[in-house]
Amino acid sequence: MQYEPVIGLEVHAELATCSKMFCACPVVDPTQSEPNTAVCPVCAWMPGVLPVVNRQAVEMAMRVGLALECKIAPTSLFARKNYFYPDLPKGYQISQYEYPLAENGRLVIDTSKGERVIRIRRAHLEEDTGKLTHMQKNGESYSLVDLNRAGIPLLEIVTEPDMHSAEEVHAYATSLRALLRTLGVNSGDMEKGALRFEANVSIRPVGSQELGTRVEIKNLNSFKAMERAMLYAIEKQIRQLENGEKIDQETLGWDDLNGVTFSQRSKEEAHDYRYFPEPDLPPLVVEETWVEQVAASLPELPRARQQRFMKDYSLNFDEAAALAEDAVTAGYYEQTIKANPANPPRLAAIWLTGEVFAMLNQSGQNLTELALHLTPEHLAGLLSAVQSGKVNQNTGKTVLQEMLKSGKSADEIIQMQGLEQVSDGGQIAALVAKALAENPGEVEKFKAGKATVENWLFGQIMRAAGGKANPQVVKDELKRQLGER
Numbered sequence: 001m002q003y004e005p006v007i008g009l010e011v012h013a014e015l016a017t018c019s020k021m022f023c024a025c026p027v028v029d030p031t032q033s034e035p036n037t038a039v040c041p042v043c044a045w046m047p048g049v050l051p052v053v054n055r056q057a058v059e060m061a062m063r064v065g066l067a068l069e070c071k072i073a074p075t076s077l078f079a080r081k082n083y084f085y086p087d088l089p090k091g092y093q094i095s096q097y098e099y100p101l102a103e104n105g106r107l108v109i110d111t112s113k114g115e116r117v118i119r120i121r122r123a124h125l126e127e128d129t130g131k132l133t134h135m136q137k138n139g140e141s142y143s144l145v146d147l148n149r150a151g152i153p154l155l156e157i158v159t160e161p162d163m164h165s166a167e168e169v170h171a172y173a174t175s176l177r178a179l180l181r182t183l184g185v186n187s188g189d190m191e192k193g194a195l196r197f198e199a200n201v202s203i204r205p206v207g208s209q210e211l212g213t214r215v216e217i218k219n220l221n222s223f224k225a226m227e228r229a230m231l232y233a234i235e236k237q238i239r240q241l242e243n244g245e246k247i248d249q250e251t252l253g254w255d256d257l258n259g260v261t262f263s264q265r266s267k268e269e270a271h272d273y274r275y276f277p278e279p280d281l282p283p284l285v286v287e288e289t290w291v292e293q294v295a296a297s298l299p300e301l302p303r304a305r306q307q308r309f310m311k312d313y314s315l316n317f318d319e320a321a322a323l324a325e326d327a328v329t330a331g332y333y334e335q336t337i338k339a340n341p342a343n344p345p346r347l348a349a350i351w352l353t354g355e356v357f358a359m360l361n362q363s364g365q366n367l368t369e370l371a372l373h374l375t376p377e378h379l380a381g382l383l384s385a386v387q388s389g390k391v392n393q394n395t396g397k398t399v400l401q402e403m404l405k406s407g408k409s410a411d412e413i414i415q416m417q418g419l420e421q422v423s424d425g426g427q428i429a430a431l432v433a434k435a436l437a438e439n440p441g442e443v444e445k446f447k448a449g450k451a452t453v454e455n456w457l458f459g460q461i462m463r464a465a466g467g468k469a470n471p472q473v474v475k476d477e478l479k480r481q482l483g484e485r
Contacts, residue, residue: 002206003241005234006214007169008161010198011176012154013186014128015060020151021127022051022094027152030131031192035146043151045090050280053078057153058101058284060185061125062294064155065102067179067301068120072291076101076124078278087130087145095156097275100124101284107179108303109171110317118172119160128152149193155185161200161211166227173197173223178302178325190221197226201233203241212237213247217254217261229254233261305330313337313345322353328367332376339380347383355400373407374400382410390414391421394467423470425477431469432477435461446482454478 017027023042042049065072077099082092105120130150132143157176163169177195180186187194197220202212215233220226233252240247252261300308306324309315315323323333329352336348356379360370382403386396391414402413414420422428435457436443446453461474 001242003203003238004206004208005164005230006161006202006204006211007163007230008159008200009163009169009172010159010200010216011157011173012128012196012198013064013157013180014194015057015153015155015185016187017054017056017060017153019054019056021054021057021125021153022151025151028148029192030146030148033148035144036148038148039150044147051094051278053281053284054153057125058286059290059294060153060183061101061123061155062286062291063183063185063298064157064180065105065123066291066295067183067298068102068105068107068123068157070102070105070120070123072102072286073099074286074288075099076284076286078125078281078284079275080278081126082274085129086143087132087147088127088150089147093126093129094278094281095126096124101286107172107175109168109175110303110321111167111171116162116168116171118162118168121158121160123155123157126154126156128154161202166230169199169230170223170227173226174325175303182299182302182327190223193221196221199226199230199233201230201237202247203234203237213249215247215250215252215261217252218264220254225254225256228256228259229261232259236261299327313349315346315349319346319349319353322357323349326367332367332371335376336380336383339377340384343380343383343387347387348379351379351383355397359400359404370404373404378403378409385410385414389421389423389470391419392467392469392471395419395421398467419468421470422465422468423473425473428465428469428473428477429481431461431465432474432481435464436481443482454482457482
């Protein structure tokens with residue numbers, strides 16, 4: 001029997017607010033701060049304290065909801081989600097349940113089979129938990145609690161079970177992360193826990209509309225881990241059904257080192273959390289004028305930007321996707337185009353997604369840091385030099401490296417180092433003649449039918465010219481002189 005995976009995602013995005021969800025404590029990077037230094041009586045939940053809703057968090061959540069085409073509720077409610085949280089002092093989480101801030105949206109994704117619409121069930125506000133560090137010392141096990149993260153605003157975004165392959169899940173997850181980063185509400189840093197994915201996975205016979213028993217895989221901290229965990233869960237469920245075994249509804253962890261899931265607990269239903277309205281918070285009322293103001297402030301979103309890049313700049317899908325995913329990259333690209341409109345937009349795309357991205361990967365810098373040495377205007381100047389034939393492609397790469405080191409313009413470096421391309425026919429003819437005279441044996445091999453010798457001779461000529469000769473002129477002249485021998 002053939003089976004179809006059915007997958008839904010729950011995404012927890014830490015909102016990039018200045019302060020926590022219900023108090024004035026600053027939001028700090030838990031990996032860079034001393035434990036328990038951003039804590040007050042409210043987020044430590046001392047007796048008698050009262051929470052107050054963070055307006056900035058509500059506005060950021062609305063930005064996401066509107067970008068996902070959700071309906072923003074004029075009135076939403078916070079509730080107490082009762083569950084034992086050892087890293088949340090009050091023992092329950094303030095969340096939204098029956099009446100979320102945003103619901104019934106969608107995100108359009110691109111796959112190898114075309115566009116797919118992933119429905120968004122809800123996007124609701126809640127607070128993050130603290131962080132537990134498990135210790136082993138003198139044969140004893142214990143845990144340390146850091147409450148710096150406790151109370152940071154979280155937006156939980158829940159899809160319908162609309163995805164049926166790892167490719168679709170990856171496309172949705174990367175598209176959502178790009179959207180959150182473009183909106184300026186989340187860093188997208190999965191390694192630091194700013195963005196956390198949980199996958200609900202089940203299978204059913206192909207053609208069936210019934211949903212199978214699902215398992216939830218928690219806290220997947222990379223796209224690769226998420227894909228591996230889902231494929232493992234799918235294969236395991238297929239084996240269970242084919243062996244006549246029952247699939248239990250449960251919550252699973254993922255052991256990335258060994259490539260297996262492990263059971264954490266039986267999967268809870270909503271009633272297990274004993275939700276009831278948070279008595280210390282009034283209903284969250286959002287005026288229509290506020291929603292309109294937030295909607296008017298939304299930037300161009302990644303998918304719309306990608307489609308515009310393909311249409312306006314004649315980029316292919318992959319080039320446009322790479323440049324449109326991040327607002328900083330998109331802005332840098334368009335500034336490079338505007339700096340010299342005579343350069344073909346696609347040439348800028350090729351260099352940016354090729355050489356510049358490779359340098360970013362090697363250096364560990366981001367584009368904002370790199371732009372301090374390589375401004376869009378400087379990159380446009382280098383592209384002009386390549387486009388006009390002032391330097392060839394390989395020399396252009398050398399110039400780019402020097403631009404990053406020195407911060408000088410391409411023209412300055414080309415002039416200082418004498419790198420201007422040689423296109424003079426007489427000079428190149430002399431270089432070719434010299435190479436052929438110095439390598440008579442190779443010429444004879446070429447005449448005997450060994451065509452690859454031509455490429456070898458081309459390399460010798462370019463080396464003799466210090467890489468500065470015009471490659472096309474060299475190829476044409478080499479072909480001409482070989483034909484005369």
